[in-house]
Amino acid sequence: MDEYYTLRGYKIKNEEILSSSMEDYIEMIYRISINSDEVRVNDLSEALNVQPPSTTKMIKRLSNGGYVYYEKYGLIKLTDKGNDIGDYLLKRHKTIYEFLKIIGIENDLLEQTEKLEHAINENTLNRIKGLTDFLNNCSEYGKYIT
Amino acid sequence: MDEYYTLRGYKIKNEEILSSSMEDYIEMIYRISINSDEVRVNDLSEALNVQPPSTTKMIKRLSNGGYVYYEKYGLIKLTDKGNDIGDYLLKRHKTIYEFLKIIGIENDLLEQTEKLEHAINENTLNRIKGLTDFLNNCSEYGKYIT
DNA sequence: TAAGAATGTTAGCTATGGCTAAAATTATCA
């Protein structure tokens, strides 16, 4: 029998550890970390278009979960665990971005990527990666898309 | 400049009228309505794996928004507006389901559909529909996927 | 038709994840 749930229902059902927001923060910390090893509350707030108190709160959660090191007024640094996740999240982001791009999304490319990425599990991600590769090398598709 | 937001940020930014949950409820009312014209709080609760008080609360919101007709202890009925949306949501669901199926998702097909559908806007949906059609008629893909 | 079962509602709790205003800390620079 088909088993439907609300979106929230799926999250609870799967004991999903990371919420979409947590993912957004970790991915962004990881992104910023690439170019500088100083990640601050303010940087993150600006990058995510969020007010600093929201960031403070989230950093506490991430710190409790063992995703970041953080001490009051200090620098934010991903733990090994956090770093692995960040790496995965950024790759996921890029995979979806490339996929959406090749199927012709232009205007809302980033927004659609940001929304979709949280919904896609590892298996689906791999399928999408494979599909993107296929499309990139498919002459019929080349004709179809132009 | 790239403008990132948290997922919640995008929702607020776009003044998105329908939350994911609201969409889930409307889609399910629409679904149930196809086979019977008696949609009750309990049916909906069971179908969505949610407790009846949650449904009562949501039905009130949907009623206030003009998506359903409802009177205490009565039947739930979509308004014309609700019906149009339900129709769109069900089509969106099916489109994504077919897409995920053709790219080889099996185990989490329904769950991934349910998660993805809320993230996809009309333009992306059309692209995905087009892509699915293409894949269905693409001999190279037939070879690739087997 | 009256009792019990089924269904639905209300009240009030939870967590997430935003926000503002105000307080605290840290950094800068004259």
Add this chain to the structure above:
DNA sequence: TGATAATTTTAGCCATAGCTAACATTCTTA
């Protein structure tokens, strides 16, 4: 070095969307 500016935190608010427990209504059936 001490005043001011910038950054960060705390406190407390909001809405969404679940939940349980208790109450109300409606339905069924003996």
